[in-house]
Amino acid sequence: MEPLGQYPDPTHVVAHLSDPHLLADRLLYDAVDTAAHLERALARLRRLPTPPQALVFTGDLADRAEPGAYARLRAIVEPVADELGAEVVWVMGNHDERRAFGQALLGTDDDAPRDRVHDVAGLRIVALDTSVPGWHHGELSDEQLAWLADVLATPAPHGTLLAMHHPPIPVPMLRLAELIELHDQERLAAVVRGSDVRGILGGHFHFTSYSTFAGVPVSVASATCYTSEVAPEARMVAGVDGHQAFTMLHLYDDRVVHSVVPATDATEVTGRGEELLEAFLALTPAERFDLVARKDSPLNVEPT
Numbered sequence: 001m002e003p004l005g006q007y008p009d010p011t012h013v014v015a016h017l018s019d020p021h022l023l024a025d026r027l028l029y030d031a032v033d034t035a036a037h038l039e040r041a042l043a044r045l046r047r048l049p050t051p052p053q054a055l056v057f058t059g060d061l062a063d064r065a066e067p068g069a070y071a072r073l074r075a076i077v078e079p080v081a082d083e084l085g086a087e088v089v090w091v092m093g094n095h096d097e098r099r100a101f102g103q104a105l106l107g108t109d110d111d112a113p114r115d116r117v118h119d120v121a122g123l124r125i126v127a128l129d130t131s132v133p134g135w136h137h138g139e140l141s142d143e144q145l146a147w148l149a150d151v152l153a154t155p156a157p158h159g160t161l162l163a164m165h166h167p168p169i170p171v172p173m174l175r176l177a178e179l180i181e182l183h184d185q186e187r188l189a190a191v192v193r194g195s196d197v198r199g200i201l202g203g204h205f206h207f208t209s210y211s212t213f214a215g216v217p218v219s220v221a222s223a224t225c226y227t228s229e230v231a232p233e234a235r236m237v238a239g240v241d242g243h244q245a246f247t248m249l250h251l252y253d254d255r256v257v258h259s260v261v262p263a264t265d266a267t268e269v270t271g272r273g274e275e276l277l278e279a280f281l282a283l284t285p286a287e288r289f290d291l292v293a294r295k296d297s298p299l300n301v302e303p304t
Contacts (some may be wrong), residue, residue: 005044010251012054012123012249013101013249014052014054014056014120015052017058017203018058018165018221018224018226020057022070024072029227037244039076040263044261044263046084048248049251051086051118052084052086053288054118055080055081055088056088056161056201057088057091058164058202058203059093059131060094060096060165060204060223061073061105062095065100065101067161070104074106083217089118091127091129091165091203092129092165094131094166098110098113098114098129110113113131117151121158123157123161123251124144124158124159124196125160126163127164128144128162128163129164130182138183138190138204139184140182145187149191152195160195160198161198161200161249163200165181165204166181167205169202169220174207174237176236185213188213192213192214194197197253199216199218199256201219202218202219202220204220206228207243208247209229212289217258221245222243222263223248224246227242227243230238243262244263245260245263250259272299
């Protein structure tokens with residue numbers, strides 16, 4: 001459908017999913033079917049009106065870094081990506097292990113950080129490995145920061161998105177997470193500040209959050225597996241099998257729009273069928289505006 005308002009279509013569309021925590025052959029905590037949750041999220045993604053050009057997964061792809069879990073992940077994600085014509089960007093998380101991750105997803109067999117650059121129709125997406133072997137917090141080495149500075153030294157035609165598991169933001173809704181945040185964030189800020197980075201994508205916290213970092217918007221996607229209970233009752237910390245979501249990014253020449261998409265269906269209480277679409281498209285722009293915007297139009301008056 002052509003634009004109906006005052007903005008053109010976005011130049012790029014990116015789907016940001018995080019923390020699937022897949023296991024090879026069992027339920028997480030003997031309760032959560034993480035594979036089924038990811039499949040449901042991708043099914044909803046396939047129904048969106050504008051397909052994404054990239055699927056970015058910001059870490060904790062496999063809960064225990066099992067080769068079978070990574071194989072399961074590819075079997076679920078790659079057919080959907082092929083159908084949509086989307087590039088898949090895999091990012092390391094603290095539950096992933098570099099060697100297993102590299103062998104299963106990148107065709108590499110070493111213990112080096114899994115930093116990668118993806119070019120998506122002129123939009124540069126940098127996958128930055130913030131994992132620390134044996135630990136849950138995040139770090140970036142001097143070598144990684146020098147590599148990133150070298151990458152960013154040449155601007156991309158449509159700018160850059162940084163994708164990393166440990167987002168560089170405060171976490172006032174989950175104070176224990178402060179102990180496993182990205183360390184020494186100012187070192188990263190010195191590299192990002194003044195560059196062509198348009199957005200930073202993260203995961204790790206299992207709930208949606210937004211902030212800024214070095215003048216750049218930061219978007220933290222919720223998890224597809226389970227989510228952090230940010231209002232627990234008589235619990236120090238809790239995870240719940242509900243409220244899963246992912247985030248869609250629509251990039252324009254001068255801005256990025258972030259939209260949270262629930263990962264599961266809900267009960268419809270009002271709506272109109274697709275049978276009206278052909279007639280709607282046949283209307284003039286003025287008639288469309290009248291039908292949708294006027295309070296007493298046939299579209300806006302509920303039948304009695």
